[in-house]
Amino acid sequence: MTFQFLREAEEARHDKAALAEVTRRVLHTRFASVGEIDAARVVQIGILARDAGLREDALALFDRMATASPSDIASRYEKAVLFLHEGNHIDCVQMLRQILAHHPHEDRSNLMAARVLHALGAHREATACLDSILLDGRPDRAQWERQIRIIHDFGRYVSAFPRARAVAMAESAERSPSHMSVGMLAGRITAALDSRSGFSLVRAGDGEGAFVFLGNTDEADFAHLYEQNRHDRARVWFADTVDATKHPFLGEAFRITDVIRDADVVGMPYPNWIRHEYTILSVTGISSLTNLLRIERRPGAASCTQLIHVELHNTKLLYSIMQSQKEIGLISCHPGLPERLKSVLGYEQVDYHHVPGEKGHSHLLSEEAVAGSHWPERYPQIMDALSRPLNGRLYIVAAGLLGKFYCDRIKKSGGVALDVGSVADGWMGSRTRPGLEPLSIG
The missing domain is CATH 1.25.40.10 (Tetratricopeptide repeat domain)
Structure with a gap:
């Protein structure tokens, strides 16, 4: 029975x-x-x-x-x-x-x-x-x-780092005068585009936090925990095709700490996200998110919520920014997205760089989107392609952890990089993140 x-x-x-x-x-x-x-x-x-x-x-x-x-x-x-x-x-x-x-x-x-x-x-x-x-x-x-x-x-x-300390760190970042609202951020992006100067918006979550490097002593103190975190997060991106705990990948991934330090604006974990991880006692989430808050950035360095990409979408500010440009750069796993952007927003040109999508979300993406190898195949090719004068061109980036390095390179090459993450998946109807409804550009 x-x-x-x-x-x-x-x-x-x-x-x-x-x-x-x-x-x-x-x-x-x-x-x-x-x-x-x-x-x-x-x-x-x-x-x-x-x-x-x-x-x-x-x-x-x-x-x-x-x-x-x-x-x-x-x-x-x-x-x-x-x-x-x-x-x-x-x-x-x-x-x-x-x-x-x-x-x-x-x-x-x-x-x-x-x-x-x-x-x-x-x-x-x-x-x-x-x-x-x-x-x-x-x-x-x-x-x-x-x-x-x-x-x-x-x-x-x-x-x-008990719960109270981690939450206090997140709340302190949110109360800081350098913490930006979505409207303030849109103004910064517009100013960078108008002046044709390098700019990067990078969002950091538990995937990026798993690879934060805070010194040899910290690595030794929590070696087994950090190794677990890195295996866990890399499984989503690469489905065990890359050993994220060994060089050369690990050495490159450690640079995420410098990328976050150098970004013009960083989307950081918000207090309720920290509370949630401590509520469920997430072995990976607690240390990965808290380590992001432990990074020492320069005084006055700007930050915003990690969900800024959703706020940019909901307020339509993202589309106002995109529609102000005649041409655009795009780094995404969706081969059909460049033509969609051209047809909806009227771009004359889209500088498209295809990256294989997250293997852990292959069931939510098309076969064409996940085909190929992001690391080590596509990554150096894209980094090389971005190592030229970009003359203030706007780039929409949706490429996981490695996408943050693309944002950094775009900024250094004089472009304007916006890390929009799963919003770009939503444009193509792929629900790769919980709670994110399929989105339309128009």
Whole structure:
């Protein structure tokens, strides 16, 4: 019977009302017995309900299985995940303690408990949890040793940069007199175009933050954490075709710190983004975003929100700027975009440089968009093509981490570079970022 319920729940995962009806039927069904496989399926239905936002239904399913088996792991673990996603760290760790009372060496529970306990400042108990993970004789020992080292580093990081400190850094940047509104930024861009002088707007998020270099001591202190961050973010761009933790890529990627320092305006992480990462205790997000805020830029260096590309779109200021130009430069993965810009905005010429799209989003992009190799094939070719006098030409750039280096080169060559990211994907109807609706230029 639970097999049928699970199949119905999986079919209804995108229909919240239908999924709620399935969970209601499960909760009102009297099972003759609850075997281990039945419990696993009911917990899986609870996970589907939780991920669909059916919080109370999910809790009821988890509690039913926990009541049926006082030493059950899965129902309590998934309930702990629910509490973690809500930022309820106290109840999360209490649920994990219930598991560990019966199963003191349960590896996933110990790993999550250590992560949460570190965030709560209970570093000694967190270390004890990691020490309780049994490694001898297991075939995946190396993988678990790596995870343990990452969480050790994570603990040291949140100890040095607790939530309050990271949020305060973001709020301080936002209150700074040099923090620009979208209107002020549009004025700066227009002035650069009028004077035909070099200018770059660069936006920095967790992908860029993963490659920030803040000195050898910092790298040594958090070596395992940073390695994990770099693998994680590079997987989106290159889908494991590039080892982002080794040279020559790593040496080039480290330059992102200088690019951010030198940019005319940098879109930085906003306070609510920082709060969110600390709420869910994102191993990658916390350190990557906070490290961006740790970069020391020159006094008075301008910044804005990382979401400035969306603000430029929503206010239509981006299109006013673009329509003021007779020709434009474009760096994007969409081969059809140059003609679209010509037809909609009337450009005489588009200096187009194609980059292969993010491999991690290949399911959202056309086959033509993701074909080829951005690194190491296209990157040096585009950098070389941009190393000529650009005479104040406007360039729209949408090319991930490496796009920030293109912006830097465009500025140094006398062009005006705007890092618009996923807005350009929206122009072509590709939803490559959560919450970004397909956009139209007109």
